[in-house]
Amino acid sequence: MALAGCGEGGGRPGFLKGGTDGEEATLDSGGARGGRIVERDIEAPEVFEASENGLWDGRPSLGGVWVAHPEVREPERVIIRNETNGQFVIGALFKRERETPGPRLQVSSDAAAALDMLAGQPVPLSVVALRREEVDGDPDAVPAPDASAGAASATASDVENTETGTLAPAGQVDAAPLAPAVPDPRPEPAPAASPVPTPAPVETAQRAASPLSRPYIQIGIFSVEENAENTATAMRQDGMVPTVKRQSSSGKTFWRVLVGPAQSASEIDALLKKIKANGFTDAYAVTD
Known part of the structure; x- marks a missing residue:
């Protein structure tokens, strides 16, 4: 199996398929929603930025979507844009160890497929490093109810019917008078045992x-x-x-x-x- 990335290029094993230009995202990156902290990627040109021609030499490569550049100090996650057609993709950035004639940006076969690049034809690319930042969750999420206010008094949408022991839906509070509470002669049930905590997943531990x-x-x-x-x-x-x-x-x-x-x-x-x-x-x- 030939090498990938920053080496001489390489062979793609049979289980790898041709790339596409990516799919529209349906989930936030790495976080939960609903008022909780989520992570998102922001561009970090101070870490790495290059706007120059890139080249795919036509050979298949391993490692998925990546580009290599001789000025890279350590691997990074980057956004790669094809400035001629507006296509972009998220991938990895590596140091290019071997200098060859032509553009300094070397492009993997998967990255070339996602960016609609043809073999042997230099294309102007923009490569910018990404960094994660934490932000608040979905601003449209419904806030959680105030538990202390609910405990202090009943409201029109949460009134307990002492005769039936059920909750009356909103708008039906005045449908029937509330009967006086009758003491229950039965002894109170013993408190339930504390639930056994669920062990953490093996991977987390x-x-x-x-x-x-x-x-x-x-x-x-x-x-x-x-x-x-x-x-x-x-x-x-x-x-x-x-x-x-x-x-x-x-x-x-x-x-x-x-x-x-x-x-x-x-x-x-x-x-x-x-x-x-x-x-x-x-x-x-x-x-x-």
Whole structure:
């Protein structure tokens, strides 16, 4: 299996399909909605920005959507725009180790497919690093009711009928007079036992216990879900535990394939060695 990314180019295994220009996002990236904190990507040109020609040499490559540039210091997540047709895609940015004649931006086959680039034809691209920021959740979410106010007095939409023990719907409070409360001679039931707390998922416990700041290895970012799932299957068949994360940014959906969490530096080194032996030479450690 030939190498990918910053090396000599490479062969695409049979399980990888041709890319598309991405799909419209239907979920926020990495967060819950309804007044809770969610994460979103913002452009960070101070980290990396390049506006110059990019080239796909026509060879298939592993690792999903990525570009490589000689001035990169460490891998980043980026937004890649084709300035001639307006197409864009979310992908990874790597350091280009080998200088060759032509444009400095090297483009993977999946990125070229998503951007509608033809083999061997330079295209003006804009590549900008992305950073995550935390923001408030959906501003249109209905606020939660005030529990203290509800406990203090009954309202027209929440009145208890002492005769039937049911709640009268709004607009029907005056339908029948309330009967006086009659003491119940039966003893009060014993309080229910405290529920047994649900144990945390194994992955959460492992992640919390990991002493590493970057316990996961990102194998690739894919604009085609089937490619991500097939890559995860290949890792699983080689004895690893992959995770496919569906995320979105700037209106585009993408899928990240991760392996981990590792519990030690030696374990993450062994995982990296095994992943790179499968041809994913641009895999690198990430936080999550």
